[in-house]
Amino acid sequence: MENLSSLSELNSSCVGAGKAAGCQGKFWSGLNVSDTLPIPNFYIAVPIIYSVICAVGLTGNTAVIYVILKAPKMKTVTNIFILNLAIADELFTLVLPINIADYLLLQWPFGEFMCKLIISIDQYNTFSSIYFLTVMSIDRYLVVVATIKSRQVAYRTYRAAKIASLGVWALVTLIILPFAVFAKIHTEQGRPQCVFVFPQPESLWWKASRIYTLLLGFAIPVSTTCVLYSAMLFRLRRLHLHSHAKALDKAKKRVTLMVLVILAVCLFCWTPYHLSTVVALTTDIPQTPLVIGISYFITSLSYTNSCLNPFLYAFLDDSFRKSFRKLLDCGASS
Template identity: 25%
Template sequence: MSVDYIEYDDYTPNNETENNITIDGIHSSSSQTSLTVFLVTANIIICVMGLGGNALVIWICGWKMKRTVVNTWYISLAISDLMFCAILPLEVYYTITSHWPFGLVFCKLTSSALFLNMYSSVFLLVLISTDRCIMVSFPVWSQNHRTVTKAFGAVILMWVLSGFMTLPSLIVRQTKVHGSVTQCYTGYMSHSRHKAVVLTRFICGFLFPILIIVFSCLVLCVKLKSLTMKSTKPYKVIAALIVSFFCCWVPYHTFVLSELDLENNTVEVLNTGLKVGATLAAANSFMSPLLYVFIGNDFKHTLKRSFSSRIEEAMAEDLRTGGFTHSRSKVMEIA
């Protein structure tokens, strides 16, 4: 994927010139060709599974189940992943041909799609983990004030914030014509602007949200030690979603941060690392439906049941009134 590769002809650190060195280079070596084939295959699988799985989640949560706070979170998460997967074929085409015939508007949209997905996903994980933490810590307050309307409002605010944070990626994406070939590339024009965008993206779209999520999970774990639950699946699903997001995005952020120090990193290594990292980040968009189906279940038993029924059961169990019992046998009903 060419999500955030820089046209190094536009700028170099310390104002040094490095002509004809581009991360989006049209010509590739045999090893790069093999890598391209692998990444194209991976992205096609991600696209097909992401479209099918997330569409199924939206259908089940939106039409087959009663609307609740929890499935409001999951519907929004599935919509975010579905939107990214829907635009992924354009990136696959560009990876194969190294030619962008879709114009400047779609060049900007395809670049920002991954980052919109990143922000919306991690912000939703913050909402989900915080919501669960509040449910366990303040069950009475939660039962009186936790409503679908308020959850929907939180989701709207999350989308607005995600869109705002994605604007820099939308602005810096440009197209350039080289003869009969058009390139879609990221042109920051200056190293300082590149650094500001990358650090903002890392801090606001990864570091701070992950810290909030970890804090919420630690509080949740402490609270749950004194409680007895009927089912632990809701918390296993949440933990799996968080771990999945973390594992899929850490490589990408690692190479993007390394990209800020070109003097100590080779373009070839960054080229390979960014492509693999971006593809792994994209893989997060189809993980959620699989986690809903397989988490906490015997694999062979799961395969004997329909995909849609397993998702519905995972959601229903997550939404089911859970019994939490204190060591003194005091029962708390949490919706």
């Protein structure tokens, strides 16, 4: 719910609004909405951008889910995690039209249950992508280490990947529960808004919520992933210097490259959002049209991640392209 209109003062009930909350002061501390009419250029452009993200995301992620579930060759450990990434992105793009409606109507007409549900789905999108990428990084590390030692990872099975995926969903569910609890309908200037309503002192709770998201949704998983990939590269470098053995075959190199690229794109899309949290916590920024435009851009960039991954799979994974073409041919012939 990105009902980001003209920004000037901070309403106490809106102080906790985060990503997908119906508060106009999404990113910056000390903001508020004295004006319910959005800047005309943004009011036109934002729904168009969100609609494109929705259409592309639904098409691409549906294709990924279909290929992985239908093609026998796609049933691998890595693809189980990719499947769950696609499901998380698909879920988010399915509810994006509700965010667009909220934005255009300048109010929340769907009731409190839908408010809690949509905010929960939006938070799933925020946390699930980075956690599944962290699990994929752990998987890549284990594969590389095992290959260097000429061993097999005995517990790296299709069933284990399913259990690990369920574990990620359970962890993310626990993480986002507070957001569902605080998501409520608040009337602002006669208009119902879906926002986070925190207890007193609201400013303290707002800061705690932003730090909570920053740490659990970015700092901890990204640090873990960086450590894993640094250790992986260090091991490969030592192997190159001290051994003539072939550590990784081409297939494993391609999978590792694909995971790295997906991670890099995720960080590219989400880092500005989390950096804006740091800015919101440390700086009081005047609400100029430029700042508001940057806020819209950061929001759109984070949403864009939900539709980019399918193109990465198609570009980097030969087996995905071949399986997709085969399924299309089968569908056409039938």
